[in-house]
Amino acid sequence: MLKRVPLNSTTIEQSLWSRNYKALLFSITTTKFGSVGFIVAATMVVKELVDSGVIIALILSMSALAGILFASFAGIVVDNSARKQLFMRWSDASAFLVSCALILIFAFTASLYVKVISLMIVVFLFSCFECFFNVSSRSLLPAIVGPANITRANANIVTCVSVASISSQGLAALILAVVGPIVFFIIDALTYLLSALSSFFICLKPTKKAETLPIKYKMVFSSIKQSWLASKDVPGISALFILVSVVNFISAPTAMYIVFLVVDRLGLSLHWYAWFMAFLTLGGVTGAFISKQLARYSRYHILFFALVSLSLLKTALAFSSSLLLSVVILFLEANLYTIISIMLISHLQTRAPHEILGKVLGMTELFGRVFMPAGLLIGGVLVDATQKNMPMVFFLNGVLLGVVCVIYGYLPVFKLFFRDADTTENLAVEYD
Template sequence: MLLKQKNFLLLWIGQAISIFGTRFSDIAVPWVVLQLTDSPFKTALVAISMQIAPLFLSLFAGIWIENRSKKHVAITAEFIRFLSLIALVFIIMFDYFQLWIVLLIFFVFGAAGLFFRISFQSMLPSIVGREKLLSAHNYMEGADAVGTLLGPALAGLIFTLFGAAWTISIDAFTYLLSALTLCFIALTYTERRKEKKRKVHLNKQWKEIKAGISILFQHHIQRYVTVQHAILNFLTNAVTLLVIINAKEELGLSVTETGLLFSAAGLGNIIGVFLMPVVSRFTWRTINIGLAAFSGTGILLLVMADGFVLSAIGMFLFDGALSMAFVVNGSARQAVTPDNYLARVSSGGLMISGSVTLLGAFFAGTVAEFLHVQVALFSCAVLLGISIIYSLRTKGLKVMLSKLTPLG
């Protein structure tokens, strides 16, 4: 059992705490920006500001992190995220809300998150072993599921009782606790040796960056994983923002009810965690098609919903299936990528994810403000239909996830 391994247990605890806190800001930040600006587009700009650093820095970050201690980089990144949110808390508390300042804060926050994710993803295979990657990702998704079940509902309640500043401050301190758990991770000699620093000239950095990008597209399996990840990240950001806009502007739900909507998504995540061992018996293609179909159905229910209940069912289906898809494709990417390319492939993937996440936020805010929120949601369902067609047309997916090996 992976949780009996000290290093993985510490990683898992830190992520569980951090994810729980993140769900507080996921509700509080868009709600307070929408409340103060009355603009879905400006609300989307805040989400976009978090993705600018991943878009422009991820490739260089991956090369830079490969030559340094992933543990130390991750700890520093978590501390910077803590300071960023504390700055936002003071701005709200002292009623000094300026959109450009908030955008700057979340730019720094997003940059720190980039360095943390690359470090985390690069550490994971060496800590748990390739053969246990699917199980490790499922445990992480379990932490996400519990955080998504409990976090939004509590966030809505605390926001109602104490306001946005106190809600966001809870998230800030979870990053501090996450950094503390990372301090106790003990790397083996082999893991430390892999992180031995080496000088890399600028020309060589560019060559390695190009190699990282080419790996994402040079083989049709890597290309498939890259496209699927792009779709998943686009939908996560777009639909999350659209649900908040729809709840507040169209359905007239309170922040507490909106929090409960996202807790319904968390319930779907938890059920997905328990279903994963059963689902993993099917082929990769079958899993992806089935999950896309369920997630798309959830979005269509969100489009048709005129109140809380149907919206909650839609979120349950959408996020439950989507979270399982993240586990499947995240495990697949790490399984088919050679060890010496993990960090740069991770950074290249984050650059693409950052691009489509930014696009997802821009799409959600623009379409919701200038057309209609339901038009944007329906378009997201159509995108999942395209994903199903791509899965049907891609060769080499009739394989069990546990049988995937690094590509040559």
């Protein structure tokens, strides 16, 4: 039985749809349109050029590597900035310039190796910029909408991002099939430019700079240490880090499997991969809608039920012999991933103090990506060797997630993180 939590509904519409929130929503949506579309396009281009699961896994691992190296550093920098929206603008402008460089490489270079290596470098750079963008935009959200509206605000963001992802994936499939990658890269660059311009409409008073540990720019590990020392002051924060690490790790082999499911098992052309991903992204839309309806209920119980359901679906996918059933299971998994993501990030934004929110978000990004390269490489090796071993991977993923569910339900560290969190109207955030 879900526990219903009272919310201060009289201020929901007033603060939820302010000009700042609309500008933030538009900036996040356009940025995700570019980033999601580019990842799908890069995967399709590499699959067409080299047709290797290991190479595709290395391309996708660049994204995780960037998060491991720079997510905590981004959190420290954002926390020590009085105007966090400047990092959104800088990230998008940098992505625009890198996109322009990639367009020139594909336009004037015929070498296969140069194209593949350039895609790997660009994915890495885009992910570095995304670390700063994600941390800064999520740090701004509590100041714009208030703690009581945070779940609905995140659900709206995920809905818009999902629609943008569907559009970008479908557009990538169409453009790559008709005119080639250069035209899509041009459109991708323009979306980053548009997002950078929209961030100028976010007008907030400068926040108080965090008077915590000094920034050390020389070493990446020093920033990780500083972020960890600040994050551990949040009660039960290790529960969140364990969850995001495990959930992202078990989803990585599935991401590799989908590429070859569409082309090899379904016998469709490579361009159908983008349409298939767009269909799965619909799960983000429905998952965000469900999350909005569950905003008044206990996040602890919602997460527990979602994790149990996800572990059962992973196990069912291992024993599924029907392609139609596999597609349905993957769609339901997309719904659950969305619900878990919204509930976790909403709770984190209201649980962590404003002074260290950037550091906590940075550490969450780091833990979310730290095991993804291993999961991607496992999936890449298996799909190159034989796809018959993939059901065993899904079964082990389901068992692993089931164990985490048991720990999640009974260990005090998980309950500590969610203690007193359901009364979100009592959680205040101080700003100038």
